[in-house]
Amino acid sequence: MVKESLTVLKVTGLEKSFELRKILDNVHFDIKMGERIGLVGYNGTGKTTLANLIMGRLKPDSGTVEYIKECKIGYLTQSIDYEFTNFVEAIVDKKDLLEHTSQLGLEKVYDWEEHRLQHLSGGEKLKLALSLIWSSKPDFLILDEPTNHLDFKGIKWLISELKKFPGPILIISHDRYFLDETINRIFEIENKKLHFYNANYSEFRKEKQKRTEDQLHKYTVQKKKQEEIEGQMEQLKSWSDKAHQNSTKQGRDFGTKEYHRVKAKKRDSQVKSKMKRLQNELNKNKIDKPSEEAVVSFQFEADGKRGKRIIEAKDLTKTYDNRNLFQDAKFYINYGERIGLLGENGCGKTTLLRMVLGQEPPTKGTLWKSQSIKIAYLSQDVHDLQEETTAIDALGFTEREDIFRARTLLANLGLKEELITKPIGTLSLGERTRVKLVDMLMKEYDVLILDEPTNHLDLPSREQLENTLNEFTGTIITVSHDYYFLNKICDKLLVFENHKIKRMEMKPEEYLNKEKSNPNVSIKEELMVIENRLATVLGELSLLDQKHPNYFVLDREFKELIAQKKRLTNQL
Incomplete structure (x- = not known):
């Protein structure tokens, strides 16, 4: 039995840059047996880069990644939708895999035809990928956004399995509930450095706020002291300049000039001494101004009130690939309501959204929609933007005023000029999501249809999006497996269960508990x-x-x- 204090991984002096942009600077840390670590930070700060350096998929510019104990790593990548596209060979002769898929709600995977395996939903792919990792019996887990697309049953299973897992775990996630339930240590990437907190996510936020306030206070005191010394230096310099002027005035005898020259040199010496003392003090105990969290500004405006009822389903049935997703569904949605779609992966939530948008026809029954409403749609897929174009070109605006507003919104969302002028293919998944959000922000609408809107968004952006959505006066229909997000936004549910859709007049927390x-x-x-x-x-x-x-x-x-x-x- 390996003791928990045993160091498994040691990282020393790690540095990494891309196209002259430094991502990680002189990073040091150890990971010990049994540790549960959450790796957090803004989109684009280098979380996935650090995971790939640990895995050996990337080489550092300098520094070392050393495994003290040989171990097998189970690595779940963020872009699982696009890497695990064929599971045909993977499920052959893997009893452990089939056991895990069953626990995750994927029944009789071994009977699935090749066509079915090649047309899986994002949640089904993720569940199969997690099952493959668990069946490989890893010693060390690195999970990059493991709850994206995962339903609540899958999240509970994963939390339970992680609690039983004996090895170290490194989790990159923006799911606050999941982090609170699974980790007890935080690695935060900020300004190319790694900062450490012995806490879950909620405790980390409180501790970071306290550290920031303490640093700001010390910085303010230092700034005030600096200004005092600089004021004294200005006074001395003024006296020195006056002494130099007096030493060169006409009509003075040699003794008087010499007296003023000596006085001027003395003043110069005092100024230099003060400057040197100040510089030494600053260099010795320099306190940097704490970084301000990016202010992410969302602005939603509904285009006036509409009729009371905007969507109504009667005897709605949908079958797909000989699978019955739901049948005889009866429900309604009123203007201004906040509806969360709840159900296991593959039950038809995204299909219903596509039906509301007119992209999928019903198999039977009717889905009535008010013709006067304007709908904005944010899909799960962030790979539908042309990768060779820049962010600003992909939005397709031609009017100067629209381009200026789009640039402003992109900057507010954390995409600075150097990013919006680069090809979209070089952006992270979170940065691409922000581009799609700007496309929504530029429109006027009454209904927001959001399919996993927080996937790939960093934590501050999620919290700001929640606050802004609560100010939106129109209708919100959302699929999300972010427990905190869903509870904060939705007060009513459409629950998908046993091939039925049932409207529930309660918040997700009430229903799930x-x-x-x-x-x-x-x-x-x-x-x-x-x-x-x-x-x-x-x-x-x-x-x-x-x-x-x-x-x-x-x-x-x-x-x-x-x-x-x-x-x-x-x-x-």
């Missing part, structure tokens, strides 16, 4: 919501004339609510 043993609890909660809505609808109806255009909409909703109430009451 509801009492499974007592189904009557959720029924009573739904009844309470329906009764509250009935009272509101009745109040609105009482104020309207029957000829008013909204009267028919409200009257129809009232009748539907009565029917729902009757159905739920019969279930008690």
Whole structure:
């Protein structure tokens, strides 16, 4: 049995640059047996680069990566969607793999035909990749964004497996809930350096804020002291200049001139001494101004109010490749609601989004959508931008005012001039996501359809996006496996379960933690919501004339609510 204190990996003096841009500068760290480390930092700071240096996929410009103990590494790459495109050979004669896929909700993988394996969803690919890594029995895990595309069942499985894993783990992730549940140490890349915190993510944020405030206070005190000394130096220099002027005035005798020359030299000597003392003090105890977190500015504006109900499904059925995704679905979405789509990978969440967008037809039933609404769509795929074009060219704006606004938004999102003038193929996945967000920001819309919007976004950008979405007055329909994001944004759900889609009047946290043993609890909660809505609808109806255009909409909703109430009451 290996002791937890045993050092597995030792990194010394690591440096790496790309095209004269330094990414990592003189980085040192050890990783010991059993450690759980979260590697965090802004997009483009070098997290994936550091992982590839550890793996030996990249060579450092200088420094060493030394494994003290020989170990087998299980490495999950961030771009798993595009590397694991063929699993046909991988699943042959791998009993452990099939056991893990079953635990992750992928049933009878060994029966899947080659066509099915080559047309997997992002979540299914990720689950197969994780199963392959676990079945290889690694000693050391490096996971780059392991929860992207992973459903909540998969996330819980992964958290459970990581807790049992005896070796060291290095996780690159922007999923705050996942980091809080899995790691106890943070490596943060900032300004090309590595900073260390013995904490999970939430504790790290508090500790970093405290460190920043302490550093800012010390920097302010140093700055004030510097200004005092520089003020004294200016005074001495003024006196010195005056002494030099007096020493050269006409009409003075030699003794007086000599007196003023000596006085001027003395002043010069005092100024130089003060300057040297100040420089020594600054060099000895120099405190840099703490880096300010990038202010990520999102600006969403809904294009006015629309009718109450904007989307309605009746007996909606979708089959795909002889698979029944969902059937006889009945639900509605009102203007201004925040709807989260919840369900396991492959249940049809992204397919439903495509149906709302008109990109997929229903197999049976109807999906009605108000013709007056304008929809903005952010897809999971960040590889649909032309890689040879620059960010600004890919957006396709020709008007000078639009180009200027796009450049401003890209800068606000952290893409500075040197990045937006480079080919998109050189940008990280997070940087490409920001380009797609700018494309959304430049439009006016009523409905946001967001498919895994936080994938590849760094943590500050996620938090700013949450704050801004909460100010958006239109409708939000989102698929996300970011537990914190979904809870902060959504107050209603469309739950995909047993080939059905069910509307739930509750937040994700309530649904995921509801009492499974007592189904009557959720029924009573739904009844309470329906009764509250009935009272509101009745109040609105009482104020309207029957000829008013909204009267028919409200009257129809009232009748539907009565029917729902009757159905739920019969279930008690």
